[in-house]
Amino acid sequence: MSPATRAVLLLGITQIIGYGTLIYAVVLAVPQISDSFGWSRAFGLSGFSLALIVAGLASPRAGRLIERFGGRSVMATGSATAALGLAAMSLIEGPVSYLLVWTVLGLGMAGTLYDPAFATLGSLFAHRARRLITSLTLIAGFASTVGWPTTLFLLETYGWRETYLVFAAVTACVALPLHLLLPRPVQPAFRTSPAAVPGPVTEDAGVVADGLARKRIFMLLAVAFSCAAFQFVGLSAHLLALLRDMGMPATAAVMVGTLIGPSQVGARVLELFFARNVSPLAVGLTSGGVILLAFAVLSLFGVGTPSAAVFAALYGGSNGLSTIVRGTLPLYLFGADGYAVLLGRIARPVLIVGALAPFALGVAFDFAGAWAALTLAFVASCLSCAALCMILVHCRRNARVNLPVAE
Known part of the structure; x- marks a missing residue:
């Protein structure tokens, strides 16, 4: 298996895990969390909005780190952060801890979802990144197909606290090791300035x-x-x-x-x-x-x-x-x-x-x-x-x- 194919498969699996636990689970899990504490649904979803804002603020820094160190270490760190936040969600006791956990999960999103994955493929395989990115989105497109039924089963069988513990375990034991298996970045000795390159694009x-x-x-x-x-x-x-x-x-x-x-x-x-x-x-x-x-x-x-x-x-x-x-x-x-x-x-x-x-x-x-x-x-x-x-x-x-x- 070529390094490019291996990278797409690894990232495809981790994108399904990331989107399934951090994004698609929200619509099913947050109402249960809100009901258990007597919060409004609007407040429950505000935590998710906070996570997206944090992810947006942190994304430029994540991009610079990927440019410097490669996606392997950055996405592995993102998985570790996401696993920590998912585990912490199972322990929340009120609105303050709830919002703090979503802040941590926002940092995890900045290092694990599509943008860092695309950046990783682009930095490793620039000359064929387009087809690799398309292939990655094909695999990751099944995140909702896997995430929603799995989340619903866990919520109905165990409850939301146990569900988030399972999410944390899957992220730590599957996504994190898979990110560590990504190819190491190759730093070219010299890269010509784009403005100086003549001829075809x-x-x-x-x-x-x-x-x-x-x-x-x-x-x-x-x-x-x-x-x-x-x-x-x-x-x-x-x-x-x-x-x-x-x-x-x-x-x-x-x-x-x-x-x-x-x-x-x-x-x-x-x-x-x-x-x-x-x-x-x-x-x-x-x-x-x-x-x-x-x-x-x-x-x-x-x-x-x-x-x-x-x-x-x-x-x-x-x-x-x-x-x-x-x-x-x-x-x-x-x-x-x-x-x-x-x-x-x-x-x-x-x-x-x-x-x-x-x-x-x-x-x-x-x-x-x-x-x-x-x-x-x-x-x-x-x-x-x-x-x-x-x-x-x-x-x-x-x-x-x-x-x-x-x-």
Whole structure:
């Protein structure tokens, strides 16, 4: 087995564990925790939002550490931190300890989820990172498939304290050792400055050479990814409630929601096999177009089971592509030099905005209705698409080659 294949398999397993225990378990475990202490659901979820904010603040530092020491040690440290936080969750006795534990878990997220995993692959295998990132997201796409049923079984069988002890044990005994098995980073003796590389684009150099253009494109990229995160995280938290409020039966709404996961994986499979010669920027614009089409379907045909099913499929497919683009587009635009640091810097606004999205859509939902919340998500999607279009314009003016460019 090649080092690249081994790295993808190791990271795929650890991403399933990380997302299953740190992200997907929240929707099932937090209500039980809140009920046991008599807290509101809003306060219970505020701990998760705090963790995302902490992860966003810590991500640039994690990126710099990966750039300097490699992902092996950083992700192993992240697993150890996450295991400590998960174990501590089983011991909480009140709101203060609850929020402190989520702070620790936020630090663990910064070192274990997609951004550090993408940065690790980019730093180790820059010349073929795109296909490796896509392959990783295919494996990690099963995190909800594994995480939700497992969490539900543990909660119903043992309770939330014991569930978090099991999560801590799995993280410490499986994810941590697997991260330590990642390839050690290879420090090149010399790396040519991207601005000095002539000829065809490679992932080591990136397509944007001009320094001022790079700064502008970085800001636009942060806007595009943050707005996309706002739309996806916000709707993920409220979509079923929105559909029910607009007249869809609860059973039908849940069935529609089950289409999202398979659509994510399906879109990633299509990208892996049919978009290998398409630039990540073109894939990103396709993702943006798909989500706008999804909103158009609801607007034109109203909320019924067929239209909602089409919306969910398009919504899931768009997010499936967006996750890949979040790892591949920065590498394509800016190159491998400083890639880990760049991902960490981009992750800060993305995670913070994502943490605030459920609250923002919830306020719109409560005070102005379901369509107002959907409109807010639609506006965020439009801003994301607009930012990507502006990146395309800047690239055509400043790129080393004409776009779109095959990898």
